[in-house]
Amino acid sequence: xxxxxxxxxxxxxxxxxxxxxxxxxxxxxxxxxxxxxxxxxxxxxxxxxxxxxxxxxxxxxxxxxxxxxxxxxxxxxxxxxxxxxxxxxxxxxxxxxxxxxxxxxxxxxxxxxxxxxxxxxxxxxxxxxxxxxxxxxxxxxxxxxxxxxxxxxxxxxxxxxxxxxxxxxxxxxxxxxxxxxxxxxxxxxxxxxxxxxxxxxxxxxxxxxxxxxxxxxxxxxxxxxxxxxxxxxxxxxxxxxxxxxxxxxxxxxxxxxxxxxxxxxxxxxxxxxxxxxxxxxxxxxxxxxxxxxxxxxxxxxxxxxxxxxxxxxxxxxxxxxxxxxxxxxxxxxxxxxxxxxxxxxxxxxxxxxxxxxxxxxxxxxxxxxxxxxxxxxxxxxxxxxxxxxxxxxxxxxxxxxxxxxxx
Amino acid sequence: xxxxxxxxxxxxxxxxxxxxxxxxxxxxxxxxxxxxxxxxxxxxxxxxxxxxxxxxxxxxxxxxxxxxxxxxxxxxxxxxxxxxxxxxxxxxxxxxxxxxxxxxxxxxxxxxxxxxxxxxxxxxxxxxxxxxxxxxxxxxxxxxxxxxxxxxxxxxxxxxxxxxxxxxxxxxxxxxxxxxxxxxxxxxxxxxxxxxxxxxxxxxxxxxxxxxxxxxxxxxxxxxxxxxxxxxxxxxxxxxxxxxxxxxxxxxxxxxxxxxxxxxxxxxxxxxxxxxxxxxxxxxxxxxxxxxxxxxxxxxxxxxxxxxxxxxxxxxxxxxxxxxxxxxxxxxxxxxxxxxxxxxxxxxxxxxxxxxxxxxxxxxxxxxxxxxxxxxxxxxxxxxxxxxxxxxxxxxxxxxxxxxxxx
Numbered sequence: 001x002x003x004x005x006x007x008x009x010x011x012x013x014x015x016x017x018x019x020x021x022x023x024x025x026x027x028x029x030x031x032x033x034x035x036x037x038x039x040x041x042x043x044x045x046x047x048x049x050x051x052x053x054x055x056x057x058x059x060x061x062x063x064x065x066x067x068x069x070x071x072x073x074x075x076x077x078x079x080x081x082x083x084x085x086x087x088x089x090x091x092x093x094x095x096x097x098x099x100x101x102x103x104x105x106x107x108x109x110x111x112x113x114x115x116x117x118x119x120x121x122x123x124x125x126x127x128x129x130x131x132x133x134x135x136x137x138x139x140x141x142x143x144x145x146x147x148x149x150x151x152x153x154x155x156x157x158x159x160x161x162x163x164x165x166x167x168x169x170x171x172x173x174x175x176x177x178x179x180x181x182x183x184x185x186x187x188x189x190x191x192x193x194x195x196x197x198x199x200x201x202x203x204x205x206x207x208x209x210x211x212x213x214x215x216x217x218x219x220x221x222x223x224x225x226x227x228x229x230x231x232x233x234x235x236x237x238x239x240x241x242x243x244x245x246x247x248x249x250x251x252x253x254x255x256x257x258x259x260x261x262x263x264x265x266x267x268x269x270x271x272x273x274x275x276x277x278x279x280x281x282x283x284x285x286x287x288x289x290x291x292x293x294x295x296x297x298x299x300x301x302x303x304x305x306x307x308x309x310x311x312x313x314x315x316x317x318x319x320x321x322x323x324x325x326x327x328x329x330x331x332x333x334x335x336x337x338x339x340x341x342x343x344x345x346x347x348x349x350x351x352x353x354x355x356x357x358x359x360x361x362x363x364x365x366x367x368x369x370x371x372x373x374x375x376x377x378x379x380x381x382x383x384x385x386x387x388x389x390x391x392x393x394x395x396x397x398x399x400x401x402x403x404x405x406x407x
Numbered sequence: 408x409x410x411x412x413x414x415x416x417x418x419x420x421x422x423x424x425x426x427x428x429x430x431x432x433x434x435x436x437x438x439x440x441x442x443x444x445x446x447x448x449x450x451x452x453x454x455x456x457x458x459x460x461x462x463x464x465x466x467x468x469x470x471x472x473x474x475x476x477x478x479x480x481x482x483x484x485x486x487x488x489x490x491x492x493x494x495x496x497x498x499x500x501x502x503x504x505x506x507x508x509x510x511x512x513x514x515x516x517x518x519x520x521x522x523x524x525x526x527x528x529x530x531x532x533x534x535x536x537x538x539x540x541x542x543x544x545x546x547x548x549x550x551x552x553x554x555x556x557x558x559x560x561x562x563x564x565x566x567x568x569x570x571x572x573x574x575x576x577x578x579x580x581x582x583x584x585x586x587x588x589x590x591x592x593x594x595x596x597x598x599x600x601x602x603x604x605x606x607x608x609x610x611x612x613x614x615x616x617x618x619x620x621x622x623x624x625x626x627x628x629x630x631x632x633x634x635x636x637x638x639x640x641x642x643x644x645x646x647x648x649x650x651x652x653x654x655x656x657x658x659x660x661x662x663x664x665x666x667x668x669x670x671x672x673x674x675x676x677x678x679x680x681x682x683x684x685x686x687x688x689x690x691x692x693x694x695x696x697x698x699x700x701x702x703x704x705x706x707x708x709x710x711x712x713x714x715x716x717x718x719x720x721x722x723x724x725x726x727x728x729x730x731x732x733x734x735x736x737x738x739x740x741x742x743x744x745x746x747x748x749x750x751x752x753x754x755x756x757x758x759x760x761x762x763x764x765x766x767x768x769x770x771x772x773x774x775x776x777x778x779x780x781x782x783x784x785x786x787x788x789x790x791x792x793x794x795x796x797x798x799x800x801x802x803x804x805x806x807x808x809x810x811x812x813x814x
């Protein structure tokens with residue numbers, strides 16, 4: 001099969017009522033797989049993510065651009081009668097509907113699962129919340145950091161003697177969105193077999209457990225709370241393992257070096273390339289246990305070597321020798337790295353108001369598909385397209401909806 | 408549709424040559440969706456993850472149990488002629504084949520994409536590597552922490568004045584696995600339409616970008632490397648936002664409080680419940696900008712209140728009032744919380760050698776499916792089942808394979 005630009009989910013229609021990141025990251029992944037994602041937004045400002053992080057309060061934020069690529073935007077005032085009628089028409093044409101409003105909001109709008117299922121029994125109805133329905137916190141509000149606190153991620157992040165920290169990754173949002181994308185895809189596959197829809201729900205708190213499972217394996221083993229390990233691993237016990245400082249000593253001038261415990265091959269390779277081959281066979285370091293016991297000696301030997309090199313040099317030498325190693329790259333180094341552009345991991349788009357911007361794309365390469373990144377839509381940019389295409393509406397009717405403020 | 412225990416992917420066959428976590432977390436998610444995942448392992452010890460973290464070197468580690476639930480295990484010596492012939496037979500029956508060996512290994516085994524496609528043109532062939540094929544580090548080895556260093560995650564995690572840290576989450580592994588699961592599901596959907604397979608590849612380094620996109624939006628805006636923000640958010644600028652210490656002052660006795668910038672409702676609710684309603688309308692705090700400018704005063708007011716309460720009490724009061732708030736829960740508190748058990752987020756299994764263990768399950772609820780967690784397989788536990796079912800082998804032939812050491 002030749003790579004096509006329509007994608008694996010070509011023909012799948014998703015009605016997307018989500019905002020900020022947890023929901024939008026999910027539907028964007030599906031759009032990158034080729035689904036037609038129609039973002040339904042209120043005509044007065046749309047998704048709060050459009051302007052919340054905008055420096056001028058007018059131009060769609062980079063934040064919005066990043067999480068809403070390859071989508072269409074249709075405006076609809078859900079609180080008006082005609083708006084509600086319009087969304088119900090769209091629902092009849094959708095394969096998937098997804099929302100991440102605060103608890104209770106979608107039901108109060110008259111668009112709870114029972115109502116939607118009555119209109120379209122085959123629909124896959126997906127909901128992303130902070131805390132689970134039926135749990136003690138089901139009405140609580142949430143954002144990324146709340147999910148990360150509630151789901152154990154913060155308790156295992158930070159220095160061993162320090163307070164909990166939030167990882168820089170927005171795992172509570174995008175991490176949750178990815179798990180919902182998996183479940184929606186499973187339900188779409190199932191629907192192709194059975195024709196039937198279903199309701200999918202995920203809570204950020206619950207989703208975080210999925211990403212903290214190495215720590216849970218530690219707790220299963222020890223019965224104790226998994227502890228913070230700084231630069232290390234919660235299950236600990238390896239040497240060399242960790243960050244080693246590099247030239248010229250900036251805040252991200254480090255390489256991570258990790259030598260496998262399973263055998264001595266990587267250790268011996270490391271000794272060779274750092275110019276210490278005479279230590280091969282030295283009994284202080286010849287088992288994983290001994291290396292860990294003598295880790296201070298190992299670190300004392302490695303640090304002068306790494307300090308004398310840049311992180312790129314150190315990575316090239318150590319990683320090139322078959323020892324797991326990477327520089328700590330920052331976001332500018334990654335964004336500016338031409339390799340990512342060559343491979344399509346970053347792509348340029350021309351956004352109507354932001355101009356040319358370089359966007360992170362879906363990182364999994366699919367030989368059968370090549371969906372290019374398209375800029376996030378302006379508010380209501382696809383009103384005509386979608387109302388015409390999905391509902392067969394005439395231009396006059398669309399104009400009337402606009403005049404009355406429904407779209 | 409009534410919930411069924413077979414799952415959305417019932418009938419999908421996955422030949423799983425992965426080990427440790429990045430690959431196994433992916434295939435486990437697919438197993439939890441109902442796919443038949445056959446883990447192909449070398450007869451001498453199997454997946455290195457079985458024993459690498461085992462306390463006695465004999466009993467399958469909790470680590471292995473957590474990432475290999477609901478799978479079958481078949482042994483096969485891939486380095487022997489009969490073993491290679493056997494796996495090729497299995498390949499003819501599989502919908503998906505997935506591997507995460509070190510770069511070049513699968514090709515040296517004679518099971519590269521071209522060979523496999525020649526045997527089964529419809530197969531979805533998935534590969535998880537540390538660094539991308541065609542990139543400068545394509546031959547480099549990787550583990551979770553190497554991916555997190557290489558993909559920007561460590562550069563944005565840690566205290567603002569501290570060194571980079573590794574989040575406790577194994578995002579390099581499970582985070583990558585989830586993205587591959589999404590792409591496999593997309594390809595399975597596409598295959599149902601077209602009958603054709605394809606090759607999927609993902610690099611841990613590239614996958615990390617997907618989870619660092621809030622930081623990339625920051626870099627797009629500022630042109631600078633996104634900085635570490637401790638307990639905060641890389642894009643910063645909010646108050647109150649962060650961890651507040653609680654009684655009795657243990658290492659995880661904190662609540663995270665986040666007051667939305669968009670309006671003053673959450674701020675006013677917070678003032679009410681902490682007994683400071685007289686500050687509603689106080690000009691020092693009436694805009695998001697002012698609150699941030701006067702964040703030290705806000706923190707000084709909040710801290711005594713939180714210190715006088717446990718994290719559970721503080722969460723109940725503040726979160727219950729409609730202000731985003733969560734306790735920092737540790738892994739024991741989460742594992743022991745009966746709510747997760749009631750909702751099936753943790754489930755008990757009876758493992759042949761570990762006995763009864765409580766396992767984290769797939770966190771997305773699907774109304775149409777109810778696949779229970781099943782214990783990870785013992786090495787070779789399903790040799791007979793799978794060889795009989797997939798290949799129609801007679802018992803004598805299976806016994807012969809065993810005698811000659813192929814399985």
